Amino acid sequence: MSLDKTDVEKIAHLARLAIDVSDIPDYAQDLTTIFGLVEQLSSVNTDGITPMAHPLDAVQRLRPDHVTEIDQREQFQAIAPKTEAGVYLVPLVIE
């Protein structure tokens, strides 16, 4: 399998990553090499093998539905790049 410029641009867009146009050939080459390595897996017979998502096959622990967190908005927003009146500011999305 070989990834080209269009693939890299599409992946970078999905990942919301701005990349330099001049770096695209290197990314295409690296990703092709890495997926070449991953390609080995396709020849393995995994019929009937249950996928393993967690090393101990644990399930999500449940707890009573009680409020345990306290309001720490000011502390959390103190490290935010841009806030106003308790909300995070981003460029205008809806006119």
Added chain:
Amino acid sequence: MHTKTLSELSTALHNGDISSVELTQHYLNRINSHNSELNAFITVAEDHALEQARAADSRLQQKIAGKLTGIPLAHKDIFCTEGLRTSCGSKMLDNFIAPYNATVVEKTNAAGMVTLGKTNMDEFAMGSSNETSFYGQVQNPWDKQYVPGGSSGGSAAAVAANLAPIATGTDTGGSIRQPASLCNLTGLKPTYGRISRYGMIAFASSLDQAGPMAHSAEDAALLLNEMAGFDPRDSTSVEQDVPDYSATLNDSIEGLKIGLPKEYFGEGLDPQVAAAVETAIKTYESLGAIIKDITLPNTSLAVPTYYVVAPAECSSNLSRMDGVRFGHRCDDPKDLLDLYQRSRGEGFGEEVKRRIMIGTYALSAGYYDAYYLKAQQCRRLISDDFKQAFDDVDVIMGPTAPTTAFKLGAKTDDPVAMYLADIYTISTNLAGLPGMSIPAGFVKGLPVGLQIIGNYFDEARLLNVAHRYQQATDWHQQSPDNFK
């Protein structure tokens, strides 16, 4: 003072032979003198450390101190520390001061330990050489032209150069064990779930695990005693009692069954590293252990499986760095998409971008079954190999890394060559098993590590097995000439 074991330091502190402030100042002085040569620390927390040391001294005077009260340590810069920058080795978090402590930090604080600073690391723990850090590469104290390993390279260099008596690390594919091997340390990656991941910046959540990086198994056991335990704030933390890891260090290993997987001694292993590991195995035989040849037939699948699972999880975890709530934000974004793309494009380094893209592609529509699902199935096969092996043996041994430390820059242009540095360590993360690396000799002046893999929650046995070897050898007591 900086060549003493944690137990010796603890005794000196409790007897009043030395104060924590004096001990802390001694290490801070060493950091000031040597850090510029090694670049092991991203942040040195002088004021914070001395404040903690004064509090420790007060506890010691009031006789309400624990075993590790007053002993300094270094935290990998992946653990959130309230009021102290946590960069994770990335420009993205260069300005990030966490509003809370990681559970591991809470626990070492509660024990009265003193945080000297935050150690350098590969960016977001993605690397095996500590060369992907935004704060520059770390030099190996054994030879400054060589890498210390990664991603916990700063912690490894700091302890190896006696700039800290002990440090924390994290291990997603070998990031505690491989740098421990390359720097002549004892490093332990516990069973997945043994130590809380709360406040430990996530790379691959189903693989990440914290652990101690120390000079000896005895020291590692003391820190693990503090680090381990159930934490309701980590949904993958395991509710299981923590034994006293120091209590069983001296147990006999007569009759211990050691499995040697043939796949760990094949092509790609440096013959001199193999020879050092084989000598270590002979030492175990002389201590009464029984050696068995075993097979882990799916070993060759570990690296390709890992390079689907880990990037897939990282692409998801790192989506939280979006320039909105914390971390780097680009100047003058023209719209929301531009804000996301440029903040992330500017904030992340090359290797992180590469892995986010691998993961994004592997999880994208039409490819999920071929890559992610397939990798999860292969992960099961790898894990089942270990289950079978542990029916017959107590521990598994082999090399930690295929070679000793490589030269700085030697593998930076070839990601796949770099990934293969973790060929013997990745399987244990995929299976969730505990693994250790201990010093086992030198090749041309560079350290060799012996890896010991145990069954689930068998950390006490690993430490016991390591300790008995360290009673019979003195590799772990060797220090690099310039840092004695």
